[in-house]
Amino acid sequence: xxxxxxxxxxxxxxxxxVKVFCKAxxxxxxxxxVHWVRQALGQGLEWMxxxxxxxxxxxxxxxxxxxxxxxxxxxxxxxxxxxxxxTFEDTGVYxxxxxxxxxxxxxxxxxxxxxx
Amino acid sequence: xxxxxxxxxxxxxxxxxxxxSCTGTSxxxxxxxxxxWYQHHTGKAPKLMIYDxxxxxSGVPDRFSGSKSGNTASLTISGLQAEDEADYYCCSDAGSYxxxxxxxTKLTVL
Numbered sequence: 001x002x003x004x005x006x007x008x009x010x011x012x013x014x015x016x017x018v019k020v021f022c023k024a025x026x027x028x029x030x031x032x033x034v035h036w037v038r039q040a041l042g043q044g045l046e047w048m049x050x051x052x053x054x055x056x057x058x059x060x061x062x063x064x065x066x067x068x069x070x071x072x073x074x075x076x077x078x079x080x081x082x083x084x085x086x087t088f089e090d091t092g093v094y095x096x097x098x099x100x101x102x103x104x105x106x107x108x109x110x111x112x113x114x115x116x
Numbered sequence: 117x118x119x120x121x122x123x124x125x126x127x128x129x130x131x132x133x134x135x136x137s138c139t140g141t142s143x144x145x146x147x148x149x150x151x152x153w154y155q156h157h158t159g160k161a162p163k164l165m166i167y168d169x170x171x172x173x174s175g176v177p178d179r180f181s182g183s184k185s186g187n188t189a190s191l192t193i194s195g196l197q198a199e200d201e202a203d204y205y206c207c208s209d210a211g212s213y214x215x216x217x218x219x220x221t222k223l224t225v226l
Binding site: 037044047050059062101102103105108109 | 203207
């Protein structure tokens with residue numbers, strides 16, 4: 001079945017960067033957009049951005065522009081999300097998910113902990 | 117882009133019905149029919165429950181239904197069951213390749 005498998009948990013210091021991957025399987029990778037959504041500690045779901053694996057076109061939420069970069073590697077059906085200048089408030093679980101106007105399925109989530 | 121407005125919590129007894137609202141503006145909820153609801157159990161991946169306002173993916177019980185009027189959308193869960201206890205999030209297309217979630221509603225089954 002369609003599956004998105006994400007990279008493992010990360011611990012980073014404030015000011016550092018984190019790069020999370022999301023590997024897709026069981027569908028044509030370039031036929032579906034991928035979104036990134038995060039749940040910061042104690043908060044709700046928050047849409048971060050979308051990438052078109054076919055064209056590489058992207059759109060980021062205003063809150064993350066200038067700090068987030070989403071890329072794809074079509075040879076491995078993998079999407080990457082890099083977040084820079086991490087602060088304690090970036091601690092949370094980051095999800096990738098497939099779709100355009102609705103998101104299904106979701107990756108298992110990647111816990112990013114920002115700690116000094 | 118501001119988050120959509122949901123009640124922080126709702127509750128109901130097994131067998132009862134509950135409705136969760138999601139209020140936005142004419143630039144998101146009111147402007148598009150690309151509106152979805154997600155169920156999220158802590159520690160698990162969110163699950164799509166409703167899409168395009170009122171459509172259910174395969175495998176989602178018909179106890180879950182969605183609707184929309186103006187700038188407010190609603191998720192109704194009838195015949196509440198213990199396993200329905202979770203956080204529920206609405207999500208709307210906001211145009212220009214931007215999407216926005218609601219703040220989330222914690223459903224407690226009493």
